[in-house]
Amino acid sequence: MARLADRVLTGEIVLPKYQRAFVWGPHQILELLDSVLRNYPIGSLLLWETTEQLASEQTVAGLAVDPPRPSRAVRYILDGQQRLASVIGALHGGAGLWDIIYDLREERFFHRTPETPTAAHLVPMQAVSSASLLFGQVVELSADVRDRATRLYEQFANYLVPVVTLNHVSAEESARVFVRINSTGTTMNIVDVARASTWSxxxxxxxxxxxxxxxxxxxxxxxxxxxxxxxxxxxxxxxxxxxxxxxxxxxxxxxxxxxxxxxxxxxxxxxxxxxxxxxxxxxxxxxxxxxxxxxxxxxxxxxxxxxxxxxxxxxxxxxxxxxxxxxxxxxxxxxxxxxxxxxxxxRGETGEVDTVAALPRSALWRHSAFSKRNAPSKLLALILAYEDPLDLLTGQRIDVGRALSWQNDKEFHHFFPRAFLRARGVSGAGVNVCGNLVMLTSNSNIWVSDRPPSRYLRDLAEIEGEGALRQRLRTCLVEEEAYQAALRDDYDTFLRVRSETLHRRLLQLIGSAAEPANVASSSAEPLAGDQIIGLDLEGDSLTDEPVDLDSVD
Known part of the structure; x- marks a missing residue:
């Protein structure tokens, strides 16, 4: 096995460009190493031998590899990349994913952590590629432990992997073979398949x-x-x-x-x-x-x-x-x-891009959790940005470009502070809904802290004037009835009224306060209180990451 790894690093065996990226996780790598040590079969490798010089990867497992030698036959890896890269990374890497230790006493592989001590019986896997390094480290250990080190070294040096080599096929055919044989195992995604199947x-x-x-x-x-x-x-x-x-x-x-x-x-x-x-x-x-x-x-x-x-x-x-x-x-x-x-x-046959998308439900804003990666939160941010919102404390325009880049989510804050609502028994799901979020600078949010809306709004009115405050609230889509509810610390009424305002503004942007002729309305029940509407791309989900608001409100 170590010899195969050396052949990759020296450019004798190479990865063609149509190979996908390394996708194995830490657990898969450790299981493979354990299988090699126990002499379990790990499957064969499929190589394609040719004199064609194809574009190939310049690194494997983060390690630079030598380019293929001109005019000499080259063996390209069609199947076995993940296994071979795992062994190469373990034996010759040593950083991050490849910082792997073998415990000679407990006879197990694990990834190094900051708490891992330095000890003679804890062997870095890169030492296994060098007899002098390995046996120099374990020389003072007991005989039975040294025997385990010998077995470790010999197993990785001498482990045999069946290799099947294809000859007399074209580059395009090799790519088609790659697609076909990789339909099992660690599933290729659609981008991997499309790349390999169109490659030349x-x-x-x-x-x-x-x-x-x-x-x-x-x-x-x-x-x-x-x-x-x-x-x-x-x-x-x-x-x-x-x-x-x-x-x-x-x-x-x-x-x-x-x-x-x-x-x-x-x-x-x-x-x-x-x-x-x-x-x-x-x-x-x-x-x-x-x-x-x-x-x-x-x-x-x-x-x-x-x-x-x-x-x-x-x-x-x-x-x-x-x-x-x-x-x-x-x-x-x-x-x-x-x-x-x-x-x-x-072609001009229709005046609209006809769609069967349903009109939004007014309950959307009351029942959709605010989360960094979900669609309702992004929709809320876009609607707020359309209003050119003003900061409640300073009256300055919020940097909506910064907020909409989602590089810094600190522009979004709860109008009814989270700590205040939790003290009144409102659940986390009930607090962190889109209808309770506004754009607010961090400085203003710190000023608001966890005070009841009735207090911080009255303070703002005294500092800035009632008229200025109302104007700033309107740019945040908090209208008079919602403002009055906030002055009473009436969260239920505030959330209902502000949700209606957000819904009304959305319908204006859609272009109708009623059902458009080309749009199907939805008669579905309101969303469950803690349901998050997320981003799904035909089955490829993007993880919802809740916005970190622990340091504010």
């Missing part, structure tokens, strides 16, 4: 996606995920948004693939301009759903120069689809409908 020596989909993302970088817009960018390429190629459509990219020749990428890139620029100027999302992280971006890119691919009326319709579409769970569970049927709707809109 002169085309790497990963590089093409990177060029698309650089369009966003050039606009200082941040990045959406690579799966979303794959959607934009698939639909630009004439297929659609779905996983099956992404898989169909392998049907295209490389010129057509590049045409699709270039078309998506031009449309992405226009989509970013629309989102940043018309919706005021300064950063991709402000989008409630990345799938909205995929649809907008296709709109601007088919319709590079919308009319004023079409821009209005796109704004209405954005607010409507951001306000429900339509994109949370974007099914293939919905994707097909949306493709048809975009085409009809671009």
């Amino acid at each position: 020596p002169d085309f790497d989909l990963k590089d093409e996606i990177e060029s698309l993302l650089q369009v966003l970088d050039a606009k200082h817009y941040g990045r959406v995920d690579t799966k979303t960018m794959l959607r934009t390429i698939a639909v630009a190629a004439g297929f659609g948004f779905s996983r099956q459509d992404i898989n169909r990219l392998r049907e295209l020749d490389k010129p057509r693939l590049r045409e699709a990428v270039e078309a998506a890139a031009k449309a992405a620029e226009r989509a970013v301009d629309f989102l940043s100027t018309q919706i005021r999302t300064p950063h991709a992280d402000a989008l409630p759903y990345y799938n909205q971006f995929a649809v907008l890119v296709e709109v601007f691919r088919q319709l590079p120069k919308p009319s004023s009326a079409q821009y209005d319709a796109l704004r209405r579409w954005f607010w409507l689809t951001a306000s429900g769970e339509y994109f949370k569970g974007w099914s293939e049927a919905q994707m097909a409908q949306d493709s048809q709707a975009v085409a009809a809109f671009a």
Whole structure:
């Protein structure tokens, strides 16, 4: 096994570019090492031998590897990368994930922690690649423990792995083999599959996606995920948004693939301009759903120069689809409908981007937890940003760009302080709802502290004047009835009234105070009190991370 690792580091065995990144976790690495030590089978390696010089990875397990030697046969790894990289990292790494110790007394592998002592019986795995290092460390230990060190060294030096080598196949065929054999084990994601299945020596989909993302970088817009960018390429190629459509990219020749990428890139620029100027999302992280971006890119691919009326319709579409769970569970049927709707809109056959997204429920603001990564919270932030909110204490404009980048969530604070509500028996789920959140500077929040609203609002009125305070509250979408409820410390009434205000403002942005003709209303029951509406991208969930407000309110 150690010999195989050396052959990778010296460039005799290499990873082709279409291989996915290392994805194993710490537990899988330790289990593999334990299997090698116990002489358990760990499966075979599949190599492809060729004289073709393909683009290959320059590092394995974070370690630099020698480039393949020109004019000599090279063996590319098709199957076994995760196992081989784990052994290489353990034997030759030594930092972070690869800082692995073998306890000769307890006979177990573990990752070093700050509390791990230095002791002769605790052997760093990188010492196992050097007999002098290993036996120099254990020389003073008891004979039985030294015997274990000998077994450890010999097992990793002499462990045999079955190797199957393919010959006489092309680079494209090798990529197809890679996709087929990696349909089991640690599952490949759709980006890995699409990259490998479309790969050739002169085309790497990963590089093409990177060029698309650089369009966003050039606009200082941040990045959406690579799966979303794959959607934009698939639909630009004439297929659609779905996983099956992404898989169909392998049907295209490389010129057509590049045409699709270039078309998506031009449309992405226009989509970013629309989102940043018309919706005021300064950063991709402000989008409630990345799938909205995929649809907008296709709109601007088919319709590079919308009319004023079409821009209005796109704004209405954005607010409507951001306000429900339509994109949370974007099914293939919905994707097909949306493709048809975009085409009809671009041809001028419809005045709206027809969607079956439901109108939002007014209970949304009372029952959706405020969380850094969920859609209702991002929707709330966008609505508040539209009002150009003023800080309650200073009267200065809140830096909404900073807030909407979600790099610093300290711009969001509870109007009814958390400590105050908890002292009155309100649950954490009842406190941390969207309807109780406003944009407020950290300094103002510290000034508010945990005081009842009736006290800090009256203090503000005395300091700044009643008229100035009311004006600032309106920019935070806290209107008169909600203000009066806060002066009475009446949280239930405040939350109900402010939720109605937020809902009314959202309906205005959607473009109707009633049900639009092309929108299906929802008769569903209100959300459960502690339910979080999250970001889901066709099954690929983004973890909800609650905003850390422990140091405030």
